[in-house]
Amino acid sequence: MPTIAIIAPSGYAPNQDNVTRAIERLEKRDWTIKNLVDPNAKYQRFSAQDAIRLTQFYRAAEDPDVDVVLALRGGYGISRFLDEIDFTRLASTKKLFVGFSDFTAFQLGLLAKTDMISFAGPMINEDFGSEQIHDYAFHHFRQCLTQDNYSFEVAVEGNPSVQAQGIFWGGNLSIITHLIGSQFMPKIANGILFVEDVNENPYRVERMILQLHHAGILAQQKALILGYFTNYGATNYDNGYDFGAMLIFLRSKLSIPIITGLPFGHCPEKVTLPIGALVRVNSDAQRLSLQFGEYPHLTN
Numbered sequence: 001m002p003t004i005a006i007i008a009p010s011g012y013a014p015n016q017d018n019v020t021r022a023i024e025r026l027e028k029r030d031w032t033i034k035n036l037v038d039p040n041a042k043y044q045r046f047s048a049q050d051a052i053r054l055t056q057f058y059r060a061a062e063d064p065d066v067d068v069v070l071a072l073r074g075g076y077g078i079s080r081f082l083d084e085i086d087f088t089r090l091a092s093t094k095k096l097f098v099g100f101s102d103f104t105a106f107q108l109g110l111l112a113k114t115d116m117i118s119f120a121g122p123m124i125n126e127d128f129g130s131e132q133i134h135d136y137a138f139h140h141f142r143q144c145l146t147q148d149n150y151s152f153e154v155a156v157e158g159n160p161s162v163q164a165q166g167i168f169w170g171g172n173l174s175i176i177t178h179l180i181g182s183q184f185m186p187k188i189a190n191g192i193l194f195v196e197d198v199n200e201n202p203y204r205v206e207r208m209i210l211q212l213h214h215a216g217i218l219a220q221q222k223a224l225i226l227g228y229f230t231n232y233g234a235t236n237y238d239n240g241y242d243f244g245a246m247l248i249f250l251r252s253k254l255s256i257p258i259i260t261g262l263p264f265g266h267c268p269e270k271v272t273l274p275i276g277a278l279v280r281v282n283s284d285a286q287r288l289s290l291q292f293g294e295y296p297h298l299t300n
Contacts, residue, residue, distance in 0.1 A: 002067040002145075002298050003032040005060035006124055008047030010102040011075025013039065018129030019072070025128055029138060036060055037072055046077045054081045057106075061093040067298055068145065073125035074101025074172075082106070082184060087113035096145060096296060099123050101198075101266065104171030109184035111169060111276045117295045119144065120171055120264065121272035136269040144272035146298045151291035152271055156261030159283045160251075164222040168279035168292065170194035177208045180215050189220045192279055196227030196265030202246040203238075205229055209250060223257045223281060228265030259283045262290075 004026065006019075013019050016039055023033045036056050041048035048056075060069040082105055090097075091114035097107065098119040107118045121144065122128055122137045144150045169188050170176060173195040179185040193212075197205060212218050226247075234242055251258050259281070264270045277295035282288070 001030050001032045003034060003065050004068045004070050005034045005063060005066040006037055006070055006072055007053075007056040007060050008037040008072035009053045009056065009106065010047065010071070010077035011045060011073050012042040012047040013037075013072055013125045013129075015125075018125045020129070021131075022124040022127075022129030025133065025138070029142070034060075034063070034066060045075065047072065050077075050081045053077060054084060057085065057090060061090050061095045061097075066095060068096045068098060071099030071103045071123045073123050074099070074103055076102055078102055078105040079178065082109055085109065087116075091116040094296065096298070098141075098145075098272070100196075100264075101172050102175060104175040105179065105184065107171060107275050108169070108176065108179055108186055112184050112186040115276065117274050117276035119272055120275055122270055126266075127268070127270070130268060132268070134268045137271075140271040144274065144292075144297075148295075148297055149291070149293050150274070151289065152263075153287055153289035154261055154263055155286065156259075156283075156288045158285060159259050159261065159288060160257045161285070162223055162257045162259060162281060162283040164192060165278065165280045166222050167191040168194065168273065168277055168290075169275055170225075171196070171275065173197040173205065173208050174200065177211050180211065180217070186276075191221050192223050192225060192281055193218070193221045194225040194227060194262055194264070194273070196262075197229050198231050198266035200229060201232045201234070201238075202229075202241065202243045205243075206246045206250060210253075213254060218254060218256055221256055223259055223283075224254070225259045225262050225281070227262040228267045230266045257283075259288060261288050
């Protein structure tokens with residue numbers, strides 16, 4: 001049975017019941033779990049002090065019994081020690097690193113420094129440990145990590161007709177824009193960029209996407225794919241400016257196609273996505289399909 005090591009490089013779990021549920025559910029699905037997180041070590045808004053959280057990466061990755069390194073949750077924290085991570089050391093272990101949200105900082109740094117593929121996917125606290133079980137996330141997690149070719153298709157209306165192939169990369173939009181101009185921002189040409197976020201109103205999403213545009217990053221991509229943008233609220237001041245209005249503007253402004261409907265983000269039903277892998281995208285007015293190849297996976 002493959003072994004998952006749980007690390008907490010960012011925030012702590014506000015409810016330990018979620019952690020217990022997640023471990024039980026994964027074990028029932030034939031995963032062996034090593035939990036490296038001490039719930040009593042939390043420090044301020046973080047799961048532990050910076051040095052401890054950094055050490056968890058190495059403890060998990062260098063354990064010969066561990067196959068997958070899975071983040072407890074996102075939040076904020078990896079940026080505090082991003083410049084201290086030995087990415088080459090971690091890449092040499094060939095472990096599968098999984099997470100999203102704040103974990104995007106590590107994943108893009110890993111890709112920029114070593115070209116190593118990691119996985120945007122569900123985490124312990126909000127996903128596998130939520131009160132309501134979501135088999136869709138469990139299914140795609142296993143499918144992606146155990147197959148050398150992984151694909152899915154979803155029904156989506158209103159997208160442009162796109163057939164493109166390139167390196168798939170991205171993650172949390174706030175973190176991506178945070179890394180612009182740094183050594184941790186991958187230099188991807190002819191790629192497929194995906195983004196998601198939470199608690200960001202449409203004008204903030206627009207502003208961050210325009211920042212990617214002004215930095216010249218979007219012009220180098222074949223397409224921009226939007227995942228879920230959740231938990232935001234409009235006000236009277238927005239005066240009709242909502243996510244749809246933002247999308248219309250961006251499609252008129254940008255030279256690359258914008259595709260919506262990727263089932264990924266701060267949402268219960270999410271796929272798992274290989275960051276840095278080759279992807280083939282097919283989109284039309286009724287559907288969106290992604291097919292991945294050439295990425296590491298479990299063989300046992």
